[in-house]
Amino acid sequence: xxxVDIKQRVGYLFLAVMVGHVILISAQVNSKSGVPMLEAVxxxxxxxxxxxxxxxxxxxxxxxxxxxxxxxxETENNRLKAELSETQxxxxxxxxxxxxxxxxEQLLGLRDRSGLNTTASQIIAGxxxxxxxxxxxxxxxxxxxxxxMAVIAPSGVVGRVVVPTVRAAKVxxxxxxxxxxxxxxxxxxxxxxxxxxxxxxxxxxxxSESSDVAVGDLVVxxxxxxxxxxxFTIGYIDVVEKNGTxxxxxxxxxxxxxxxxxxxLVVLTPTPLHQATQGGE
Numbered sequence: 001x002x003x004v005d006i007k008q009r010v011g012y013l014f015l016a017v018m019v020g021h022v023i024l025i026s027a028q029v030n031s032k033s034g035v036p037m038l039e040a041v042x043x044x045x046x047x048x049x050x051x052x053x054x055x056x057x058x059x060x061x062x063x064x065x066x067x068x069x070x071x072x073x074e075t076e077n078n079r080l081k082a083e084l085s086e087t088q089x090x091x092x093x094x095x096x097x098x099x100x101x102x103x104x105e106q107l108l109g110l111r112d113r114s115g116l117n118t119t120a121s122q123i124i125a126g127x128x129x130x131x132x133x134x135x136x137x138x139x140x141x142x143x144x145x146x147x148x149m150a151v152i153a154p155s156g157v158v159g160r161v162v163v164p165t166v167r168a169a170k171v172x173x174x175x176x177x178x179x180x181x182x183x184x185x186x187x188x189x190x191x192x193x194x195x196x197x198x199x200x201x202x203x204x205x206x207x208s209e210s211s212d213v214a215v216g217d218l219v220v221x222x223x224x225x226x227x228x229x230x231x232f233t234i235g236y237i238d239v240v241e242k243n244g245t246x247x248x249x250x251x252x253x254x255x256x257x258x259x260x261x262x263x264x265l266v267v268l269t270p271t272p273l274h275q276a277t278q279g280g281e
Contacts, residue, residue, distance in 0.1 A: 116229060118152075118265040119143055124168070131198055133176040133258070135159075139266060140167040148227050150267040156233035156255030157181065157221060158264050169266075173258055174234070175200055182224035183234055188212045191222055194234055194252055202235060204250040211247075213240055219252050229267060 121143075125136040139145055141164045151158040151171050159179060163170040172179050179196040183204060190211035194202045207213060217237045223230030239251035 116267050117269040118267050119145075120263060121151075121169075121266055122263050123261055131177060133173040133179075133196065133198065134162070135171050135173065135258075135261070137169050137171055137264060137266070138167070140165045140169050142166050144268050145169050145266055150228045150232075151264050152232055152267060153256050153261060153264050155257070156235065157228055158256055158258070158261065160227050161266065171264075174256075175202060175254060175258065180225070181228050181234065182222040183219050184222040185211070185213060185237070186218040186220050187214075188217070191224075192250075194219065200254060200258065202252040202254055204237065204252050207247050207250060209246045213237065213247065213250060215240055229269075 119139055121137040121139040123135050124138050127134040137151075145161055145164040147161055147164060149161040151160060157174055159171045159173040159176070161169050162172045173196070174181060174194070175196040175198065177196055177198045181194050182191070183194045184191045185207075188211060190207055190213065192204045192207040194204050197203055204213075204219065215237055219234045219237060221228040221230055221232045221234060233255045235252040235254040235256075237250060238253045239249065240247070241249040
C-alpha cells in the first residue's frame with residue numbers, strides 16, 4: 001500500500017511539473033497577434049465567463065423589469081376598477097335623482113291640472129302584510145290632513161287617509177280588502193263600485209246588466225262616495241265574465257303601480273258630497 005501511495009504522489013508531482021512547464025512555455029510563446037499564448041488563453045476563458053455572467057444578468061434584468069411592469073399594470077387595473085365602480089355608483093345616484101325629479105315634476109303637473117288644494121307627501125313606509133294594504137306618508141294633522149282625505153298619484157287613485165297623526169299618516173290603499181270607491185266606466189258612463197281584492201287587482205261590482213262593459217275600458221272615480229273627487233283614473237278593465245245577462249265578474253287592473261310609489265298628493269279640498277255631509281251634521 002505504501003508503494004502505491006508513493007507512485008501516486010510521484011505521478012501527481014510529475015503531472016504538476018508538466019503543467020508548470022506548459023504554463024511557462026505558454027507565457028514565453030506568442031500567438032500570431034503578438035500576445036503571449038498564456039494571456040490569450042486566460043483572456044479567452046475569462047471572457048466566456050464574463051459573457052455567461054452578462055447573459056445571466058441580462059436575463060434576470062428582463063425578467064425583473066417584466067415583473068415590475070406587470071405589478072404596475074395590476075396596480076393600474078385595480079385603480080381603474082375602483083374608479084369604474086365609483087362611477088357606476090354615481091351614475092345610479094344620478095339616475096335615482098333624475099327619476100325622483102321626474103316623479104315630482106309629474107306630481108306638480110297633476111296638482112296644477114286638478115285645480116284642487118293638495119299637499120305633496122313622501123312615502124316613508126309600507127305594510128308588510130298582504131291582507132292589509134297600507135302605507136305611511138310623512139305628512140300629518142299638523143299639515144291639515146284628516147281622516148278620509150283622498151290620496152292620488154300622477155297615474156291614478158292611491159287610496160285614502162285612515163289614521164292621521166301629528167306628523168305622519170297611514171293611508172289605506174284602494175286595493176285593500178276593506179277599501180271601496182264609487183266608479184264609472186268612462187266610455188259608457190256605466191256606474192258601479194270598485195272593491196279591493198287584497199292583491200294588485202280590483203273588482204267592479206253593482207254594474208247594471210244592461211251596461212256595455214268591455215276589456216280595456218277606462219274606469220274612473222264617480223265622486224258618489226264623498227271621498228274621491230270625480231274623474232280620477234282608477235284602472236282598466238282586464239276581465240269580463242257574464243252569467244246569463246248579468247255580470248258575474250269584472251276585474252280591474254289598477255293604473256297605479258303601488259310597489260313603485262315614492263311621492264303622492266293628499267287632496268285637502270273636500271268633495272261636494274263631503275261638504276254637504278259635514279254641513280248637515
